[in-house]
Structures are given as structure tokens and as C-alpha cells.
Amino acid sequence: MSARIASDADRRRRWLVTPEGVALPFVLASRGARAAALLIDLFLIGAAMVVTSLALLWLAQGVGLNLSDKGPAGHALQGLAVLWFLAMFLFRNAWFLAFELGPRGSTPGKRLAGIRVAARDGGRLTTEAVIARNLLRDVELFMPLVFLGGAMASGGDTDLAAWAGLGWFALFVCMPFINKDGLRCGDMIAGTWVVEAQTRKLRRPLALRPAAQAAPVATYRFGAEELAVYGEYELQALERVLHEDRAETLAEVAATICGKIGWSVGAEDHRPFLEAYYIQLRAHLEHGMRFGRRKADKFA
Known part of the structure; x- marks a missing residue:
């Protein structure tokens, strides 16, 4: 068992030349770790959306607001609705951007999985790269799922649309399995990859001569x-x-x-x-x- 684990880590080991010209080894994150990190993040995003929605609903009920209110009370309810839409938008779109632009280059899900995003050129992870890889996530994952779900919910002659949505989703899901570095399309375009995070402790000092x-x-x-x-x-x-x-x-x-x-x-x-x-x-x-x-x- 240990030999098989070591062999898998060796297959995922790569060398990176930093801007200083130093070659450093690192290990690419496994596909399982990346999938687990995404599921954890999606669960946390969903939980945050539910908690925020319940909190705003409780606030509206606490001050006695309802849909039939007119005048200032109605404007206050509209303000809460705008706040809800804004919060949902930020959770949906800014979650990955905000965390991956941080010093750790990882979302809560990635931290729990022990992985992080890194630039393939050995430089600093740029804002443009993080934005690009996360915008592509919509094309890779969310848009085909919405398309597929809408086609299935509408009923009627939607078999072709449903199969198109399913094929679209399958194409991008399979992409990490058909390249040796396990890159999704967002990584390819943004010039990034996901690697195993280094430990936070300094290693033992080098034994100098x-x-x-x-x-x-x-x-x-x-x-x-x-x-x-x-x-x-x-x-x-x-x-x-x-x-x-x-x-x-x-x-x-x-x-x-x-x-x-x-x-x-x-x-x-x-x-x-x-x-x-x-x-x-x-x-x-x-x-x-x-x-x-x-x-x-x-x-x-």
C-alpha cells in the first residue's frame, strides 16, 4: 500500500524553475483532493447562502415588514431584497476569488484538502490568473448544469437540449483526466495548477559543513x-x-x-x-x- 502511494506521488511530482533560476520540486494535487475541495467549498457556499437568507428573513419579520407594505416600510423591504441579491451574488462569484487571491492561494476547501493554487511560471499568483480560472468555472460547471436542469424541468421535446447540456458538462469534467497534469480548462488558460500545500513549519536546519x-x-x-x-x-x-x-x-x-x-x-x-x-x-x-x-x- 505504501509503495503504491509513493508511486502515485512520484507520478505527480514536477520541477519548477523560479524567477531566481532555482529548480524546486513540488507535487501536483490529486484529482480526488481537488474534487473534495470543490465539494467542501460548494457546501460552505450553500450553507452561507442559507444562513444569510434566514438572517435577513428574521430581520424582516422582526421589524414587521411584509410584501404588502407601502411607503418607507416597502422601501426598507426592497432594500433588504437588494441586500439579499448582493449577498447571493458575492457568495456565488467572489468566494473563490477572495480566498485564492489571499496569501495562501487557497479556499477553505482547499486548505482542508491540503492543496493550493500556484502559478505555473514560478512567479506570484496574479489577479488576472485567479479571475480567469474562476470565470472559466462557470463555463465548465455551473452553466452546463443550469442548462441541463432547465431543459429537464421544462419537459416536452427537450431530449436534444438535455443531452447537449450533459455532453457539455461531461467534456469539461473529463478534461483533468486526459492531461498528465490534471489541469482543468481554467488552469490551462490562466497558467495555473493546483499543488499540495507545503507544511507551515520550517524544516530542520540544513546540516552545513x-x-x-x-x-x-x-x-x-x-x-x-x-x-x-x-x-x-x-x-x-x-x-x-x-x-x-x-x-x-x-x-x-x-x-x-x-x-x-x-x-x-x-x-x-x-x-x-x-x-x-x-x-x-x-x-x-x-x-x-x-x-x-x-x-x-x-x-x-
Whole structure:
């Protein structure tokens, strides 16, 4: 059983090259996890709609409003109706947008499923990408269901319309099963994919070479502003670079960091510089975490 699980995770493992030129591994979310996250979100959206509707109905009854009211009371009831329509619209359309545009890139359903949305180019998840992938959800899921439901409810000669709606729905539902990355159409157009979320705790510190434990820290000292440039995501990327110990990658990453913080180092000092930055960045992030401040990545 464990071998099969490991094999499935290996099939979903991909490598992403960040804008800093660092190759990072990650695991695509399984189709089951994505389906579970969507069902959880739809349940929460439905529950929020029901609670809001009941709350507004209770408010209307509490102040004695009814459909036969005229004058100011009638206007107040119309105002509540407008508020209800606005709330339903926001729950229906803004739920996914608001949560996926947050620092975690995930809705409550995705958080419970342990997955998140990420940009396929390794950059920051943009507003345009989130809007695009969620607008396509209407075309993929809600519109064919509404079309199918309307055709079935109207009766009569609607067999062709019902089959068309069912085929439309089936086409988009099957899309994640016919591409190796499990992308839905919204992901393809928006340049996103859904990946397993990283743990919120920092991993154990990288075991640096004995000679490097004290020397780099003594040679290079960085201020708070220089350490504030990066976050936990970049710390883990830097850890991988140090672990792989490839000269070309070390030079590229050192040059990138130097460009960000306004430093310059010699050709022979790339690894000592990066080791010092790694040690001090980790200490800086852990200090912030003790005071309830987290910096997930350089964009936070």
C-alpha cells in the first residue's frame, strides 16, 4: 500500500524553475483532493447562502415588514431584497476569488484538502490568473448544469437540449483526466495548477559543513532590511541549492541575492555568502514567527 502511494506521488511530482533560476520540486494535487475541495467549498457556499437568507428573513419579520407594505416600510423591504441579491451574488462569484487571491492561494476547501493554487511560471499568483480560472468555472460547471436542469424541468421535446447540456458538462469534467497534469480548462488558460500545500513549519536546519558553521556568519552580517527581502519559500529554495552544491547554481543564486540587497561577492565566496545568508535568514524568520509574524515568500 505504501509503495503504491509513493508511486502515485512520484507520478505527480514536477520541477519548477523560479524567477531566481532555482529548480524546486513540488507535487501536483490529486484529482480526488481537488474534487473534495470543490465539494467542501460548494457546501460552505450553500450553507452561507442559507444562513444569510434566514438572517435577513428574521430581520424582516422582526421589524414587521411584509410584501404588502407601502411607503418607507416597502422601501426598507426592497432594500433588504437588494441586500439579499448582493449577498447571493458575492457568495456565488467572489468566494473563490477572495480566498485564492489571499496569501495562501487557497479556499477553505482547499486548505482542508491540503492543496493550493500556484502559478505555473514560478512567479506570484496574479489577479488576472485567479479571475480567469474562476470565470472559466462557470463555463465548465455551473452553466452546463443550469442548462441541463432547465431543459429537464421544462419537459416536452427537450431530449436534444438535455443531452447537449450533459455532453457539455461531461467534456469539461473529463478534461483533468486526459492531461498528465490534471489541469482543468481554467488552469490551462490562466497558467495555473493546483499543488499540495507545503507544511507551515520550517524544516530542520540544513546540516552545513563543519567549517562553515561559524566562518560565514562571522564574515557576512546582514541587516533586517536585507533579510526582509525573502521569506520561507525562498529559504527552502536556498536550502536546496546549498544541498545540491552545484557551482553554477550557487553563482547564479548568489548573484540574484546580491542584486536584491545591493551586495557583491567574489567568485570564490558564493557558497560562504549563501550559507551566511541562509543561517541569518532562517534566524530572522524564526524570530518573526515567535511574535506571530510569518513571511510566506518574498511577495508577502
